[in-house]
Amino acid sequence: TIDPVTGLAGSAVLCAVWTQWQSSRRDEPWAELICWILLPIFCKAITLPINRFDTEKVNELQRSPGPWLWLFAICIATRAVCEGEQGSNWLLPLLMPLLLVIEQYLGQGLSWPASVYPGLIFMISNTLLGTTSIALFGISTLIDFNLIRVALSITSAVASFTMYLTLLNKGSNLSRHIPHICIREDINPLSFRVTSTLVIVLSLKTITFGCAVPQVLPTITLGIFKAFTWFFLIQTAHHTTWRIAVPITTFSILSTTDPFSQSWDINSFFILVGSILLLAQIIGTIPKHPKTLWVLSLIPIIPYLLSLQAIMSSQHMARISFRNHQMHPVEEAIHVAQGELNSLIQRQSKSYTAARDEYKRRYGLEPPPGFKEWYEFAKMNQSPIIDDFDSIQRTIAPLLKLSGREVLEAMSGLYSRPDSEVWSCEYSSQKSETHCSHPRRTFDRHISLLFNRLMKDVPSGVHSLRFLVNHFDEPRVLTTSKSLTNQLSHQAGSLRQGRNGDGSSSQIWDMVSHDCNFKDLESDQSENWSTSSPDIGLVRTHSQQVDICQHPEYQHMHGLLTNPVTFRPIQGPVPVLSTGSLSTMDDILLPSPAYLEEEFQYDEAQDTDWDSKYNKLYWAGSTSGGYANGSNWRDFHRHRFVNMIHNPARDQTYWYLQQQKNGLVERVPSSFLNRRLYNVAFTRVFQCEPSACHDQRAHFNVRPWAHKDEALGYRLAFDLDGNGISGRFYKLLASRSVPLKQTIMREWHDDRLVPWVHYIPVSQEMAELPELVTYLTSTKSGQEQARKIVEQGRDWYSRAFREVDMTIYVYRLLLELARLQDPSREGAKEVK
Structure with missing residues (x-):
């Protein structure tokens, strides 16, 4: 008894x-x-x-x-x-x-x-x-x-x-x-x-x-x-x-701490040991013979053993599923992407004449004045990219339908509007200096510093000109098909989504997806590759990843499309430079000044060799990405990512590729996620109403501040959008870690980066992430492929992402802007 x-x-x-x-x-x-x-x-x-x-x-x-x-x-x-x-x-x-x-x-x-x-x-x-x-x-x-x-x-x-x-x-x-x-x-x-x-x-x-x-x-x-x-x-x-x-209360805390949720094996083991020691304390505080209480040690022991069994089983299945000379979908993606990179490099023009002819073929018009000097500057600085600047032309071309005078009038009209929130920047070709002004603000977020630093050694091929730069992280310019055929309309948008909560998610989505035809949505077969393995949702191309017209589900998956901190759309055709843009918006893309700021610079002294890095995925950051009120933050991209790792829904399903008894590899569901492969957390809660801030702090295990180079200690480094683009990306690209990139933003570098060669793209749904991380960390083949991407990314960064490469891009951009606003230029009837 x-x-x-x-x-x-x-x-x-x-x-x-x-x-x-x-x-x-x-x-x-x-x-x-x-x-x-x-x-x-x-x-x-x-x-x-x-x-x-x-x-x-x-x-x-x-x-x-x-x-x-x-x-x-x-x-x-x-x-x-x-x-x-x-x-x-x-x-x-x-x-x-x-x-x-x-x-x-x-x-x-x-x-x-x-x-x-x-x-x-x-x-x-x-x-x-x-x-x-x-x-x-x-x-x-x-x-x-x-x-x-x-x-x-x-x-x-x-x-x-x-x-x-x-x-x-x-x-x-x-x-x-x-x-x-x-x-x-x-x-x-x-x-x-x-x-x-x-x-x-x-x-x-x-x-x-x-x-x-x-x-x-x-x-x-x-x-x-x-x-x-x-x-x-x-x-x-x-x-x-x-x-x-x-000890009874402390035992209840430790023994119910989920060993499956721990990022480190040692943490899980210490929790088990601590639970048993506390049980011994309880027994030692009770008279007579309470040896029967030792049976309570099963409360922490059983989950601990089950977690070990699940982890070992997951790693075993990952190792054996593709051992019969069958390529994992990641290997196939890398193989296809490598061919795309080779094609990109080989097709670049080798002479000025070839570059001019390619420009005319692509865009249906002569290059802008100063193009020859630009070409010579690019060749002198060994630019690997000469022809692929489609990201510039994509947004410049529609504006060519306006005359130069109309463009200047549109710029002046926008800047004069109250709360237009754009900087008016003037570039002086004689001094190679840029000065930016704003009706109310004094800090230009390093815009002038960016141009002064990039353009200081450029030859005098660029005329003095004025241009507008968006102050916010979020993109601004919305040019619908109707606005291109109607009278010029460039009034600063009245919708502001932020602290006052005016405007709804449906309003924002309706605006940015106005020209999308979701009823006739079909996947572009040219962007797919055939695979011998089941599809696990890998991103095929960057253009597919960021095209919101192919992804109506994005409406409830990203903070920018749900409740952005600031969203003041500029309705109508007007040249405004932004660091990032949506696929349906027409901001002219500019390298972010953040890429030159000290906080985001790669420091090789802070990096470690591949073999010395933790074999897991790392991300830590703030709750930026949208303005939280009520419970809308659950749909924000950063919150969904952290929730997937640490706070999954009870019916959360993770998908893996596993070999079945018949020898075939199939996509199978599981409720298990090996959290030993992830070190992910929020370190700051902000951009929210008091009640939403409170709810988020209660929901997430917010960790202390993390060092800016902490990610360099891990083999896999996750990167995703904030309010706009992420300033960390170049640091990760230059490092000895593999960048896993999730984004819906277009940037200036899209023409020169190849996913699966320089970085690993991740979809907004993240359905592929568990299998992807398991493969890259738990299999010999996956680790080899990850290391290969690191080496190729570092090499390409040193060749195509130097400061002079940004100079070459901005140089060409200013040539296009100078032609666009030339008062003597007539509007084009047709634009290719």
């Missing part, structure tokens, strides 16, 4: 474990409220055993005055709010040695002899050295250096310590200062004070952050089990000490 006290302690542990397993940060304070409503009912309905002190001693204890009951209630509410905001309190293990010291001072230590237990169990449970050692180990396992969570953990720890201090039996020498609270005797007034305090706190929280409606049934269930946990803790503490509540 099981000893009654052991049974009570085991019940307390099981209820605490279930409570922790089902806990939700959002529902935590509400569940605590339900708990303290139910607890008096439980205590009155079930007779509590008398504690280990005799009746006379209990009766001699001073009854608790009202202020101390209110203090207890405030501590409960404080702890509930802190845990609702930050989750587990990683300082909780420290309370065990602190309470032990208090007990020893009060002379209220355990009365049974140490000989009942093995020496080690007694030491870690009932000595200052042992409890302190376990506390430090537990803290090191749970610790989180996020400043907000540090503050919340300290607050929660102080509240918990004060609460347990009031529950300790103190004797007459200390009870005069800190009265003893006996929950059995004081349950009704305690319940009233705790529930009243929680109601006030929840009301203030609702006023501050808005009404976050809890999940009714889960919250009620959680509250019931919280009440049972308290009920069994009260009974157990009556026979032992309130100090036992600390």
